[in-house]
Amino acid sequence: MKLEEEILQRITPDEEHRRFVDRVVSDLMKKVKKEISRLNLLLEARLVGSVAKDTYLPNPDIDIFIMFPPSVSRKELETIGLDIGRRVIGGEEHYAEHPYIHGKYKGLDVDLVPCYNIENPSNIKSAVDRTPFHTDFIRKNLADNQKPEVRLLKQFMKGIGVYGAEAKIQGFSGYLVELLVLKYGDFLSTVKSASEWKRGETLWLERRGDIKFNDPLIFYDPVDLTRNVASPVSIDSFSRFIYACSSYLREKDERFFFPKKKEDWKIKKIREFFKKRETAVVIVRFNRPNIVDDDLYPQIRKTEESAVNLLESHDFIVINRASHVDRHVLIAFELQSSKLPIAKRHEGPPMWIDHSKRFLEKWKGGKGLSEPFIDQGKLVVIAKREYVDAAELLRQRIKTASLGKDFKGMRFDVVSGKEVFRKDYRRIMTDLLDKRMPWEI
The missing domain is CATH 3.30.70.590 (Poly(A) polymerase predicted RNA binding domain)
Structure with a gap:
């Protein structure tokens, strides 16, 4: 059995786990809809993210968006959205472009995120408003036989420490992983291509956007060509991914997917x-x-x-x-x-520059560790370090x-x-x- 097949067996949710995730989603959606029904607003609850796209790894995050009409003010959206989130899972307030509720339900991490229900992604009012469009795009375009490839690439990135667009990681989002598989076709083709990436690598699916970006990696968002999906990827995460891909092609090893824990040295x-x-x-x-x-x-x-x-x-x-x-x-x-030694060489201007007089006035008379002298045409003094x-x-x-x-x-x-x-x-x-x-x- 090939290594990738063995890894897939370990990371693909089995039927029991799928049923568990489905029950958790069903419970949460019922709770959110119950809270929505108490309000006189046209709100919609929507499952988004990897669970909605069936590209999740075991024990996934559950992302549910509470979608508000665009006519609702930003302040109302935040107040009502957070209140619904607290009533459903308790949790704590986190902040992206605007606040959302993060908590746990039956052992799984849950994000309940208020957003605007926008018809066209070019009219978004906050960055999270794009997420439902991302979910729709992947569900429409990612073939069933590519979902295992996404899981492999996610686990590979997780193993090497570059999976996640959050500030702690500065790596690849789940959506970016899915786009890479759509771009290159499968896990191994992505790894082969990425091993030859250069700084400023620019990717797109059907159309390239017009805006120029100065990020290490650029992938034009097919949902909104003015956005770079790869903007969170730091130069270090970008470089580590290239290095890992090159290393994997030389010698495949399960440690790329499941690394051993680094032990503290004595x-x-x-x-x-x-x-x-x-x-x-x-x-x-x-x-x-x-x-x-x-x-x-x-x-x-x-x-x-x-x-x-x-x-x-x-x-x-x-x-x-x-x-x-x-x-x-x-x-x-x-x-x-x-x-460091207390003595420090401090260079001044050449003698023929006007500033030379000020330099001499400042340092003559034992104010340094030497009198000013000339070396290679420049005034120099041995000064005392401050620290x-x-x-x-x-x-x-x-x-x-x-x-x-x-x-x-x-x-x-x-x-x-x-x-x-x-x-x-x-x-x-x-x-x-x-x-x-x-x-x-």
Whole structure:
């Protein structure tokens, strides 16, 4: 039996699971319609997403849209839609372009999303209004024999860590996976084609849109040619998918679909690696704010990038970084050195430039570690560094950096030296050092 056939046997919902999913959907639809019947509004409940398209993997998310007439105000849509969602599943409020309710029902994740019932996708009032059109398009165009191919591609992407358009993953949405199978025909053809993708790869089905995009991957939405379905795919997810496809074609392995768990390294091994590398680590640690992942992860990336800029602006060379989230947010930076000499070469203008006088006035008279001198025609002084310790720099200045809005005012702990070799930090130190891809573990 071919590997793909074995994987399909594991990921295709059996009849019992299908009946269970159908019962859950039926129960939820009845509950939503009951709540709708209490209101004097022309609302419609609609199943969308992978369950509606029969492209789901076991234990799927259930996506039900509560569709409002376009005449209803945005505020009313949100208030009434959220109220219906809370009455049906309780759950918590999440936010995309506007709020929706996320919860669980009989063990499955459920999203109840208010949207507008639009006749033409070119007239949408919010991004989620397109989703019913996406569902209709796939149901109409995806052949039955392509549904297993979609499942294979979804599981492959899930295994390598690029499945999901949410902020945490920045990868491929289910709809994009379905479009790729429509484009290339099946799983293996998609993998072969993707192994040769280049940055800016531009795809479409029947027609190419006119708008130019600057994303790593472009796939014009057949439902709305002004939109790039692949816009959430980050350059790292795009590159990882290409790498995984090339690797899979060289040597097929079930670990592409079901990777082994990466084990945390022992402290002794971590110490040995850093001793061999002759580098240093500083870790920024703070409490995880009570916000949803789609708000959290962009702010972590912004804070991480800002901290790198802060370090590098003071001559600390960042060669590696990683972040990890549980009860705390941890951001680790591996530096060529966490300590620098107090002396720093500071170059000024050539002597014949007007600014040279100001440079001399600023630095003459023992204001640096040397008097100004001329080297290769330029004025130069040996100046004192403001910060010689990376950890101290972060302690003093991290709050002045460009932080995520929900991180402002929080307490930041900066861990360095021997303290980084505590058990609390095994996970992030492993992520920093063990760069194997999921299928290589």
